[in-house]
Amino acid sequence: MSLPQTTPLNAFHRQHGGRMVDFAGWDMPVQYKSILEEHKAVRTRCGLFDVSHMGEADVKGPEALRFLQHLVTNDCSKLFPGRVLYTVMCYPHGGVVDDLLVYMRGEGDYLLCINAGNIAKDIAWMQEQAKGFNCTVVDRSADYAQLAIQGPAAVALVQTLTKTDLAGIKYYHFADGEVAGVKCIISRTGYTGEDGVELYCAATAGVRLAEAVVAAGGPFGLELTGLGARDSLRLEAGFPLYGHEITDQITPITAGLGWVVKFDKGPFIGSDVLKAEKEKGSAKKIVFFKTGDRRIVRAETPxxxxxxxxxxxxxSGTLSPILNEAIGSALVDAAATKEALAVDIRGTKLNLSLVKPPFVNLKKS
Known part of the structure; x- marks a missing residue:
């Protein structure tokens, strides 16, 4: 067995008491103090996540936009320098290769952020699809460290470390700047549903940037935050996770992501299949639920x-620290969504109350 990969902050996590686990082939902190405390810190104050395991790729060239329009489901022609787009890329049969963020830096110059467990697969897929287009796809994953500071106090904290006006960077926008003297791409997308800032910097500067954020974080109630809280936060927000709500067998239409599938932009990989599914209706559907009970409903429960x-x-299933009850998502027969649904947890029947996410009230500036 190969050893897990490490981010530039691996020693930082260990020095700060992170409990390390193998996550998608990466040695990452699942928690520091407790998932519950870290989750609540992000909802009420702010938390610092290391997301350096995420992948990055440059797409550059005269036909970069034409290539992206072919590759992904959303309409990249709506982008302008400083704008970010959430989208998915699909296989010809409609299943999802990955979900990703597209950053437009300039004409013919894009940065893509992809999921950690999919880097090798995604890069190979994109490079294969780019054949015939006058552009290049270059894996930049090893060049970047990426930190996410999330929560209602996150922007105020980071503002103490930068001259860039963070209030001027709108949701799903970014700017180039310096934070604690480190050159960064300063982004505001957020995977927790809370307000926040993501900082992309050179891998060699990751620890220095993290230590600066920690040093400034005391007055803002900053907590170091692991992947456990990241997952419970994203599920409370109702955001999909690759391998769960979206997979190579679950289409974006089935997953409820039809809003990122733009048929009017012209054909793209999988567009014919997805259009037919939208017109006919999906046989299955991703739904979100809560139970009124604290017992976690694990993935793969019937x-x-x-x-x-x-x-x-x-x-997906977890305990919502804010609601103090189990929440989750399920892939079910579309016709069954009109019926009463339940799960059996060790002999106890729990009724599922279907809800439209987010599960909690989320406020972003």
């Missing part, structure tokens, strides 16, 4: 209808 027949399976 979902049952009133007659006790299996009509789907849970794909």
């Amino acid at each position: 979902v049952l209808n009133a007659a006790g027949a299996v009509v789907g399976r849970v794909v």
Whole structure:
């Protein structure tokens, strides 16, 4: 077995008491103090995440835009320098290769942020699809460290470390600047549903930047935050996670991500299949639920209808620290969403209350 990969902040995590686990082939902190405390810190104050395991790729060249329009489902022609777009890229059969962020730096110059567990697969896929287009796809993942400071106090904290006017960077926008003397791409997208800032910097500067954020974080109630809280926060926000709500067998239409699929921009990989699915209706559907009970409903738990027949399976499940009850998502037969649904947890039947996410009230500036 190969050893897990490490981010530039690996020693930083250990020095600060991070409990390390193997996550998608990466040695990452699942928590520092407790997932519960870290989750609540992000919802009420702010938390610092190391997301340096995420992948980055440059897409550059005269036909970079034409290539991206072919590659992804959303409309990249709407981008302008300083704008970020959330989208997915699909296989010809409609399943999702990955979800990603597209940053437009300038004409023919884009930065893509992709999921950590998919880097090798995504880069190979994109480079193969780029053949025939006058542009290049270059893996830049090893060049970047990426920190995310999330929560209602996050922007105020980072503002003490930079001359860049963070209030001037709108949601899903970015700017180049310096934070604590470190050159950064300063982005505001957020995977927790809270307000916040993501900082992309040179891998060699990652620890220096993290230590500066920690040093400034005391008055703002900053907590170091691991992947455990990151997952519970994203599920409370109702955001998809690759391998759960979206996979190579779950299309964006099935996942409820039809809003990132723009058919009017022209054909793209998988567009014919996705258009047919939208017109006909999906056979299955991703739904979000809560239970009124604290017992966590684990992924792969069967979902049952009133007659006790299996009509789907849970794909994500956790305890919401804010609601103090179990929440989750499931892939179920579309027709079954009109019925009463339940799960069996060690002999106890728990009814599922379907909800439209987010599960909690989220405020962003």
